Amino acid sequence: MTYKETLLKSGVEIPKPADEKMKGLLKDLLPKNFSLSGKIWVGFLLAIALTGLYAYTLQLRHGLVVTAMRDFTSWGIYISNFVFFVAISLVGSLVSAVLKLSNVQWRTPLTRLSEIIAVSAITFASIIIIVDMGRPERFWHLFVYGRIQSPIIWDVIVISTYFVISLLLLYLPLLPDLALCRDNISGMKKWKKKIYNILALNWQGTHKQYRIINRSMKILAVLIIPLALGIHTVTSWLFATTFRAGWDSTNFGPYFVSGAFMVGCAGVIALMYILRNHYKLDKYITQRHFDNMGRLLVLLSLIYLYFNINEYLITGYKMKTVEGEHLMDLFTGSYAPMFWLVQIFGMIVPIIVLVFKKGRKPVPLFIVSLFVIVGAWFKRFLIVSPTLLHPFIPLNTVPQAWQHYFPTWQEWAITCGSLAGALLMVTFLIRVLPIIPIWEVAEEEGIQMQIPSKHHFN
Amino acid sequence: MKINPMKYLFMFIAALSMLFAQNIFAEEASPKIDLNLSQKDSVGEVKVVITKTDAEGKIIPVPKVEVKVYVQRTFSLLPVEGDNLTTDEEGIATVEFPKDIPGDADGNVTVIAKVEDNDELGELEASKVAKWGVPVIENQIVMRRALWGAAANAPLPLVLVVCSILAGVWGIIIYIVYQLFKIKKIGVYETKN
Amino acid sequence: MRYVESNESRRKFIKAGIITGVVAATGLGVFEALSDDKIPKTGEKIKLLSPEGKIVEVDSSLINPNTNIPDIPLSSHNVREGVPGKKFVMVIDLSKCKNAGKCRKACSKMHYLPEERSFIKIDRMQDSEKTAPYWMPTPCFHCDNPPCVKVCPVSATFKLTDGIVGIDNERCIGCRFCMVACPYSARVFNWGEEMYALDAERQKQMKGHEGCSSHKVGTVEKCDFCPSHAAKGKLPDCVTACPNGVFYFGDENEDTVTNGDETVRLSALIRDKAGYRYLEELGTKPRVYYLPPANRQFPFTEAKEEKKN
Numbered sequence: 021m022t023y024k025e026t027l028l029k030s031g032v033e034i035p036k037p038a039d040e041k042m043k044g045l046l047k048d049l050l051p052k053n054f055s056l057s058g059k060i061w062v063g064f065l066l067a068i069a070l071t072g073l074y075a076y077t078l079q080l081r082h083g084l085v086v087t088a089m090r091d092f093t094s095w096g097i098y099i100s101n102f103v104f105f106v107a108i109s110l111v112g113s114l115v116s117a118v119l120k121l122s123n124v125q126w127r128t129p130l131t132r133l134s135e136i137i138a139v140s141a142i143t144f145a146s147i148i149i150i151v152d153m154g155r156p157e158r159f160w161h162l163f164v165y166g167r168i169q170s171p172i173i174w175d176v177i178v179i180s181t182y183f184v185i186s187l188l189l190l191y192l193p194l195l196p197d198l199a200l201c202r203d204n205i206s207g208m209k210k211w212k213k214k215i216y217n218i219l220a221l222n223w224q225g226t227h228k229q230y231r232i233i234n235r236s237m238k239i240l241a242v243l244i245i246p247l248a249l250g251i252h253t254v255t256s257w258l259f260a261t262t263f264r265a266g267w268d269s270t271n272f273g274p275y276f277v278s279g280a281f282m283v284g285c286a287g288v289i290a291l292m293y294i295l296r297n298h299y300k301l302d303k304y305i306t307q308r309h310f311d312n313m314g315r316l317l318v319l320l321s322l323i324y325l326y327f328n329i330n331e332y333l334i335t336g337y338k339m340k341t342v343e344g345e346h347l348m349d350l351f352t353g354s355y356a357p358m359f360w361l362v363q364i365f366g367m368i369v370p371i372i373v374l375v376f377k378k379g380r381k382p383v384p385l386f387i388v389s390l391f392v393i394v395g396a397w398f399k400r401f402l403i404v405s406p407t408l409l410h411p412f413i414p415l416n417t418v419p420q421a422w423q424h425y426f427p428t429w430q431e432w433a434i435t436c437g438s439l440a441g442a443l444l445m446v447t448f449l450i451r452v453l454p455i456i457p458i459w460e461v462a463e464e465e466g467i468q469m470q471i472p473s474k475h476h477f478n
Numbered sequence: 479m480k481i482n483p484m485k486y487l488f489m490f491i492a493a494l495s496m497l498f499a500q501n502i503f504a505e506e507a508s509p510k511i512d513l514n515l516s517q518k519d520s521v522g523e524v525k526v527v528i529t530k531t532d533a534e535g536k537i538i539p540v541p542k543v544e545v546k547v548y549v550q551r552t553f554s555l556l557p558v559e560g561d562n563l564t565t566d567e568e569g570i571a572t573v574e575f576p577k578d579i580p581g582d583a584d585g586n587v588t589v590i591a592k593v594e595d596n597d598e599l600g601e602l603e604a605s606k607v608a609k610w611g612v613p614v615i616e617n618q619i620v621m622r623r624a625l626w627g628a629a630a631n632a633p634l635p636l637v638l639v640v641c642s643i644l645a646g647v648w649g650i651i652i653y654i655v656y657q658l659f660k661i662k663k664i665g666v667y668e669t670k671n
Numbered sequence: 672m673r674y675v676e677s678n679e680s681r682r683k684f685i686k687a688g689i690i691t692g693v694v695a696a697t698g699l700g701v702f703e704a705l706s707d708d709k710i711p712k713t714g715e716k717i718k719l720l721s722p723e724g725k726i727v728e729v730d731s732s733l734i735n736p737n738t739n740i741p742d743i744p745l746s747s748h749n750v751r752e753g754v755p756g757k758k759f760v761m762v763i764d765l766s767k768c769k770n771a772g773k774c775r776k777a778c779s780k781m782h783y784l785p786e787e788r789s790f791i792k793i794d795r796m797q798d799s800e801k802t803a804p805y806w807m808p809t810p811c812f813h814c815d816n817p818p819c820v821k822v823c824p825v826s827a828t829f830k831l832t833d834g835i836v837g838i839d840n841e842r843c844i845g846c847r848f849c850m851v852a853c854p855y856s857a858r859v860f861n862w863g864e865e866m867y868a869l870d871a872e873r874q875k876q877m878k879g880h881e882g883c884s885s886h887k888v889g890t891v892e893k894c895d896f897c898p899s900h901a902a903k904g905k906l907p908d909c910v911t912a913c914p915n916g917v918f919y920f921g922d923e924n925e926d927t928v929t930n931g932d933e934t935v936r937l938s939a940l941i942r943d944k945a946g947y948r949y950l951e952e953l954g955t956k957p958r959v960y961y962l963p964p965a966n967r968q969f970p971f972t973e974a975k976e977e978k979k980n
Contacts, residue, residue, distance in 0.1 A: 082865075095847060153845050154890060172846060181648070223661070224668040226665075226668055264851065411854075414797075551922070551934065552901075553904055554931075582756065583756070
């Protein structure tokens with residue numbers, strides 16, 4: 021028996037040589053072609069997105085009258101969808117920045133996922149807000165005639181800034197991986213290789229280049245945290261700067277931000293579960309990751325619960341005229357079923373389940389994160405629409421049809437289309453980019469990466 | 479040929495004058511209303527004099543005529559206080575002009591005296607401008623810096639804060655994008671050597 | 672020679688004039704005959720949005736064949752210019768309002784709106800359980816601290832020197848933030864052409880009103896205190912249409928308001944009849960004052976027709 025065989029028999033793991041490890045990494049993590057299930061998934065999303073696009077052409081032709089919005093309920097599910105997208109996009113800053121600056125080591129496999137979610141969500145937030153405009157062709161008025169006193173202009177500023185920074189946070193750590201993709205994916209078409217090459221910016225893996233990346237990442241990580249807080253606070257000010265019952269609250273900034281971090285965390289959990297199972301990434305996304313993300317989700321949910329209590333208990337204690345009516349509508353009136361389902365399954369149940377270690381196993385954690393995401397979408401609907409049905413001036417002389425709001429099929433189609441579009445963008449990015457940063461994993465495992473130094477493409 | 483049109487025109491005018499001559503040279507009573515504004519011990523006094531010409535052509539005052547005094551306003555006439563103002567035997571009605579009526583920027587007001595629906599005299603009106611109004615100082619809130627102001631009238635603190643945040647953040651972004659170009663340059667340098 | 676020439680030219684001129692006149696007259700007559708009032712039913716149905724918010728189908732022959740929005744003679748009034756030297760203010764006397772609805776009719780006629788969608792609404796108010804209900808007409812209040820102007824991102828709504836809060840329908844992007852920001856629900860939105868499709872009958876009743884602001888699909892609209900009237904010294908249509916003299920309108924600089932019949936000092940009216948502003952505590956500083964419904968001229972009656980479902 022050779023020495024190697026004795027070791028193997030006794031169950032000792034023999035360290036593999038460096039390039040074999042590297043080959044293994046590359047085999048696992050380089051982007052692969054779509055399998056059948058991938059193609060079905062894309063087809064399904066495309067169908068929904070195209071239906072949404074068709075509904076939007078109807079809206080362009082006839083005006084916003086195709087929606088169910090009327091003079092009193094002048095904001096509907098387009099706006100709540102917009103708030104939902106902005107909320108989810110905060111996850112980029114959570115994982116890339118907050119966890120990075122707290123030196124949390126296990127976050128490495130999740131950084132790219134969260135940036136992909138962030139970039140896709142912000143893109144579709146901008147798209148859905150243009151869909152909501154009565155005159156979308158006048159979008160440029162915002163930049164030429166903008167009033168700096170308007171919360172919408174603040175929102176435009178922070179969203180564009182956040183988008184650029186998230187894009188940079190996605191792109192910068194991607195450079196080494198793009199070079200790896202360019203060099204190691206077998207049987208790649210020439211035009212694809214060219215794109216990888218252009219995007220890789222002549223990455224050669226020199227010390228200087230690594231230093232630039234690391235320093236830039238640190239700067240961006242520090243910069244994006246106040247910006248992430250800013251983006252959702254400013255979005256909440258779209259509501260808090262009005263006098264409406266349910267919106268006239270000083271609590272809205274932290275309330276929205278905590279909710280955003282919570283739903284973003286749930287988004288990352290859901291995505292990492294699906295990808296782990298689909299691409300067999302068990303080695304990289306381990307039980308430890310689920311456990312820790314689960315704990316993070318509990319913490320964020322508890323913070324969100326705290327702000328919910330502040331928001332509803334204090335208003336409920338006073339029951340000021342119109343605000344009291346609005347609250348009763350939420351607690352016991354027409355919106356009560358939705359409200360309690362959302363609060364219980366979207367916030368309380370996650371806390372209870374995830375406090376226990378057994379609850380933080382992949383499958384229950386995944387189901388809970390789905391509850392959180394769906395609950396968050398309906399929670400934002402509950403924030404936008406019921407308030408508009410309780411104006412100061414009583415609705416009693418208004419035609420019956422205007423006293424309720426239930427979206428039309430065009431609104432649903434466009435909203436689902438935007439969600440499908442965001443998922444399509446995520447799917448596309450996952451298809452072309454390595455989901456887990458290969459070079460960071462390699463660095464952690466001490467593997468030396470070899471990039472052909474004289475590589476020069478025309 | 480040239481004279482012809484002139485001839486016809488002259489005849490036309492003559493005919494018209496004959497039609498209206500009746501009124502111009504009427505013998506009937508022609509009432510007149512006169513408005514005199516005078517200042518008496520820092521109080522404005524409005525004196526309305528109603529006269530008419532009698533059959534002999536003499537101008538006589540008309541007593542017991544109800545007179546109304548107004549101030550001209552944008553959409554209507556504001557009545558000046560003075561109950562049942564009627565002319566006395568000399569055909570004069572006097573009323574004190576209130577001190578607190580706003581005028582234009584210089585303090586001008588247009589005072590109007592009217593006789594409305596009098597059986598004998600019909601309707602008469604006279605107006606005069608006096609500097610008896612309180613001058614209105616325009617308080618242009620629209621020009622001030624305010625949150626509801628035009629884009630150019632934003633409150634200064636807001637402008638400063640937003641601009642400095644924008645400059646700071648985007649300055650950093652531009653620096654990082656510049657670093658990306660530097661990466662490319664290093665790569666090119668490496669491959670050449 | 673000159674005399675002969677001028678004679679000739681004069682004759683020619685008269686001849687030409689007579690011919691032109693005859694031709695014009697016949698032309699007009701022919702044109703009249705051609706534009707037939709009796710349009711046969713085409714059988715094609717067009718969808719209209721009824722005031723109750725339902726879609727109804729109407730034969731297309733009843734809709735103006737040229738355009739669904741009638742030919743509105745737009746005012747040449749520049750929306751961004753205020754009437755110099757004025758500060759418009761309105762006082763509404765709630766003790767005289769009995770929901771006659773004439774103000775609504777006149778306003779929607781002035782602005783080419785379906786009647787129930789006029790810029791002035793009459794609300795049934797009841798401040799608390801035991802206090803008496805009353806009718807309250809609410810136009811736009813043209814606030815001096817306007818929440819709607821604060822939030823507009825593109826300066827499509829603005830405060831003018833004469834106190835009016837105006838809207839520029841060419842600038843508005845349709846984000847509807849101002850509608851949400853207004854606590855008085857004064858603003859309405861042009862959701863689509865169906866909102867303004869008037870049937871041929873109603874269109875015939877509407878004569879050209881100079882001064883109507885433009886309607887543009889996808890923009891916000893509201894009461895504008897009829898500035899083109901005010902520039903000419905005419906009162907807004909709601910003021911003149913009210914049979915009970917509920918609305919007083921005037922210039923705050925002149926301290927005078929009038930309802931068409933009586934003209935009073937603004938300060939005296941508000942002082943003597945305890946004028947107040949709606950939701951004063953919000954700090955919006957509205958330019959419309961209300962006189963409380965004390966010593967009512969008419970007893971309160973509920974709306975006659977029930978709002979249809």
